[in-house]
Amino acid sequence: MTSHITGGCACGAVRYEAANDIEFSFNCHCRKCQHSTxxxxxxxxxxxxxxxxxQGEIREFEAGSDAGAATFSGFCPICGSPMTSRTERFPERIYFHAATLDDPTVFSPMFTVFENCAQPWDPPRKDLEPASH
Ligand SMILES: [Zn+2]
Ligand SMILES: [Zn+2]
Structure with a gap:
């Protein structure tokens, strides 16, 4: 496991770096994620x-609510790559999309969420546990 992770958008206008303090990783099948991805x-x-x-600007739009708290989806305003999401329910936390990683092999999903919203053409992985949000 690397101690440091880096990533960015498709065009390079947004770059980020962080300590590899990944709290958890997941696949989310909710409609907000379907729209943003x-x-x-x-x-x-x-x-x-x-x-x-x-570095650079992650622009956000309000993407509805999560248990009554506002949620925001972030993207690069130049190339439109989905970058982040966050919820005011957990203001100390930010979610990054796995494909933004310079080394996406660092990503390993631990569970799935909102599998009830999964489309028949993209079923949830059977080897991952569903988890409540
Ligand atoms: Zn970009
Ligand atoms: Zn989602």
Missing amino acids: GTGHSSAFALPVSTVRV
Whole structure:
């Protein structure tokens, strides 16, 4: 396991780095993730927001609510790559999409969420445990 992770968007305008303090990793099949990724699920990991340094602008839009708390999806305003999501329910945490990693092999999902929203053409992985959000 590397001690440091780096990543960015497709065009390079957004770069980030953080200590490898990944709290957990997951595949999310909710409709918000389907919209922001353009496919059946997102693959994302959680970092303590205080450890992340971002260069460039991650623009956010409010993507509805999560148990009554506002959630935000972040993307690169130049190339549109989905980058992050976060919820005011857990303000100390930020989620990054796995494909933003310079070395995506660092990512290993531990569970799935919102598998009830999964599309038949992108079923949840059977070898991963469903987890409540
Ligand atoms: Zn970009
Ligand atoms: Zn989701």
